[in-house]
Amino acid sequence: xxxxxxxxxxxxxxxxxxxxxxxxxxxxxxxxxxxxxxxxxxxxxxxxxxxxxxxxxxxxxxxxxxxxxxxxxxxxxxxxxxxxxxxxxxxxxxxxxxxxxxxxxxxxxxxxxxxxxxxxxxxxxxxxxxxxxxxxxxxxxxxxxxxxxxxxxxxxxxxxxxxxxxxxxxxxxxxxxxxxxxxxxxxxxxxxxxxxxxxxxxxxxxxxxxxxxxxxxxxxxxxxxxxxxxxxxxxxxxxxxxxxxxxxxxxxxxxxxxxxxxxxxxxxxxxxxxxxxxxxxxxxxxxxxxxxxxx
Amino acid sequence: xxxxxxxxxxxxxxxxxxxxxxxxxxxxxxxxxxxxxxxxxxxxxxxxxxxxxxxxxxxxxxxxxxxxxxxxxxxxxxxxxxxxxxxxxxxxxxxxxxxxxxxxxxxxxxxxxxxxxxxxxxxxxxxxxxxxxxxxxxxxxxxxxxxxxxxxxx
Numbered sequence: 001x002x003x004x005x006x007x008x009x010x011x012x013x014x015x016x017x018x019x020x021x022x023x024x025x026x027x028x029x030x031x032x033x034x035x036x037x038x039x040x041x042x043x044x045x046x047x048x049x050x051x052x053x054x055x056x057x058x059x060x061x062x063x064x065x066x067x068x069x070x071x072x073x074x075x076x077x078x079x080x081x082x083x084x085x086x087x088x089x090x091x092x093x094x095x096x097x098x099x100x101x102x103x104x105x106x107x108x109x110x111x112x113x114x115x116x117x118x119x120x121x122x123x124x125x126x127x128x129x130x131x132x133x134x135x136x137x138x139x140x141x142x143x144x145x146x147x148x149x150x151x152x153x154x155x156x157x158x159x160x161x162x163x164x165x166x167x168x169x170x171x172x173x174x175x176x177x178x179x180x181x182x183x184x185x186x187x188x189x190x191x192x193x194x195x196x197x198x199x200x201x202x203x204x205x206x207x208x209x210x211x212x213x214x215x216x217x218x219x220x221x222x223x224x225x226x227x228x229x230x231x232x233x234x235x236x237x238x239x240x241x242x243x244x245x246x247x248x249x250x251x252x253x254x255x256x257x258x259x260x261x262x263x264x265x266x267x268x269x270x271x272x273x274x275x276x277x278x279x280x281x282x283x284x285x286x287x288x289x290x291x292x293x294x295x
Numbered sequence: 296x297x298x299x300x301x302x303x304x305x306x307x308x309x310x311x312x313x314x315x316x317x318x319x320x321x322x323x324x325x326x327x328x329x330x331x332x333x334x335x336x337x338x339x340x341x342x343x344x345x346x347x348x349x350x351x352x353x354x355x356x357x358x359x360x361x362x363x364x365x366x367x368x369x370x371x372x373x374x375x376x377x378x379x380x381x382x383x384x385x386x387x388x389x390x391x392x393x394x395x396x397x398x399x400x401x402x403x404x405x406x407x408x409x410x411x412x413x414x415x416x417x418x419x420x421x422x423x424x425x426x427x428x429x430x431x432x433x434x435x436x437x438x439x440x441x442x443x444x445x446x447x448x449x
Contacts, residue, residue, distance in 0.1 A: 023313040023359035046357075050337055053316065053355040057336060066314065070360055093349070117425025118403055119340060122349040123356070203424040 021062040026069060029153050029180055035067050037155045037176025045069055045178055047089055048123040051132045075127075075180065082186045085151075088127035088179045092116070092139070095126065102293055105184065107142035107192035107211040114138070114196060117203045127179040130163070133170055133234075135269065136205035140167070140235040142194050144227035145211040149183045167234050190215055193293040195286045196230075199273070206230045207274040208282050210259075212290040214250060219295065221245045226258060226287070231268045231279045238262040241287065255291030259284030298362045302327065303371025313359030317351070318342040320358050321368060329369040329398050333427070340426030343399035344368045350406045352425075369398035372405065380448040381405060384439035387448075392430030400426045404440055413444045 023046065026032035036043050046052055046066040055062055069075055075089040078098065084105060086095065095112035098105060115121060115138035129139040130150065140163075149160040154177040163182070192213040196206035206229065213225040224245035229235035240261035248254045263283045268276030297310040302325070309324050321327040321344070330353060333341035337352035344353045345367040346360075372379040378386070381404055391397050400423065407414060407422040414422070419440045423433060442448055 020312040021314050023357060025359070046360075049357050049360060050352070050355050053314075053357060054336060062314070066357075068360060091349075117340075118406070118422055119343050119350045119352040119425050120337065122406075123351055201424075202421070 022065050024065055024067050025071060026067050028072060029069075029074060029178055032067050032069055032072070032178050033153050033155060033176045035065075036178065039063075039065055039067070040175045043067055045127075045131070047125040047128045048091065050120055050124050051128060051134075069127075069178065077181075080186075082188070084184045084186045086126055086182050086184060088181055089125045091126075092121035092124055092129075093118075095139070096121065102191050102193050104146065104186035104188075104190035104192055104213070107145060107194035107213060107290075108139060108184065110194040111138040111142045111196070111209075111211070114194075114202065126182060130166070130182070131170065131179055135233050135235065136209075136230045137235065138194075138196065138206065138209065138229070141209055141211035141227035141229040142192065142213075143182060143184065144235060144237055145192065145213040145225040146184045146186075147225065148185070150179055151181045151183055153178050153180050164236065167236075187215075191294045193290040195290045197282050197286060205273070208279045208286060210262075210283065210286045210290055212245075212255075212287065212294065214245070214294060216250060216294075219249050221248055221250050221254075224258075226262065228262055228266060228283065231266050231283070233269055236266075238265055240265040250291055250295050252288045252291060255287040256284040258291075259287035262287070298358065300325075300358075300361060300366060301364070302366045303368060309358070311358065314357045316354050317344065317346075317356040317358055317361050317366070318353035321353065327368055327370055331395050331398055333395065333399075338425070338427070339396070339399075340403060341396050341399040343402045343426070345402055345406055348406065348409070350403055367402070367405075369401055372401060379405075381408065381440070381443050384443045384448040385436060388435045388439040388442065390431055390436040390439045396426060396428045396430075400428065400436060404436075408440070408443065414440065416441060 042064040044063045046068045075087045077087040079085040092112040098109050129137045148163045150166040151160045194211045196209035198204040208231050209229040211227045215223045224242045226238045226241040241258040244258040244261040263280035268279040270276045297308050300307045318332050321330045331341040333339035335354050337355040342353045347364045419437050
């Protein structure tokens with residue numbers, strides 16, 4: 001007997017079925033789709049496993065079988081360019097290694113670089129970040145602000161859909177669906193930045209986070225895309241913040257007003273880590289910090 | 296079904312459920328007690344091991360994902376009867392007190408030095424964010440890493 005709370009192999013009541021859950025290593029995307037479709041609610045895709053393995057802590061039951069996507073080469077690939085296609089199983093570490101600076105992928109790379117800590121960044125994946133329902137997912141706001149598409153495979157074939165649409169439908173996705181990649185528009189000249197707020201320096205979920213993506217003409221904002229995470233239950237774009245930035249010189253003052261506009265538009269969740277009003281109150285400062293990196 | 300594991304260059308066979316955390320397999324089924332379990336939530340870093348060169352919180356890593364991979368634990372760091380330079384440095388700099396966090400810290404820092412042989416102090420501190428130590432205050436550990444990077448482990 002070891003230390004720590006029981007895991008799936010030691011607490012049969014944590015599973016909905018007789019015996020501990022098992023793991024199936026899919027040989028291809030099509031194989032994973034077929035197995036997950038067959039399992040229905042008894043199965044779930046497994047990427048880095050950092051979320052699934054903590055199911056007992058969240059008092060959640062394990063599924064009967066997990067379908068591991070690890071080892072499917074297509075899912076770990078990152079194809080840079082415009083658009084950049086990031087495989088579902090790209091880890092935070094792999095994304096963080098893409099480039100530096102504040103180009104079109106800058107916010108995504110910064111989010112990957114600063115999230116959690118090394119052992120999680122080396123293991124946790126892009127798909128885990130967008131398929132798992134948790135408000136603090138660092139990679140989601142940059143992808144929303146980039147107007148990324150989610151590429152999925154299912155028994156019906158392959159299709160792409162808007163990330164925002166995918167996020168709000170996560171509770172009702174078809175059985176057998178697997179996220180294959182995310183396609184991120186990355187036109188030359190676009191600039192983006194990400195800011196997250198934690199109580200300590202790092203190693204924590206953000207209390208609030210923002211991603212800003214802009215197209216500039218001589219410092220003036222031609223188009224702005226702003227996404228906010230960790231404030232509402234599901235990260236989302238802020239049309240009010242975008243309108244506040246549009247057509248203006250991108251400076252700290254404009255960014256603060258964008259943050260105020262976002263705070264007026266969002267309904268913040270309460271939590272032990274921070275009250276709702278605080279998540280809203282910090283948005284002007286976060287947007288200002290993001291803007292300061294872009295000018 | 297039995298699974299083959301490659302740990303520190305040796306082959307092992309285990310027959311346990313595939314979702315059993317690797318940390319527990321190492322300690323309970325293979326007798327490799329160097330890897331410690333602290334929080335069991337992937338937050339403290341004491342169970343960190345390397346899997347194909349990646350730093351992994353082995354309390355959250357299912358055995359089934361480790362099959363076929365090259366696993367490295369603290370037992371594999373030094374040679375026969377000898378410590379690795381990083382271990383020597385942490386010892387000589389006074390970077391070990393109660394020792395519970397030490398194996399995980401060693402594995403994190405081994406990965407850091409393999410990726411970045413001459414890290415800046417800030418880089419070392421950032422790498423250690425996920426390794427909690429309640430005794431040393433980190434200064435001596437950071438000093439040890441910088442000494443190894445400078446070729447002065449002792």
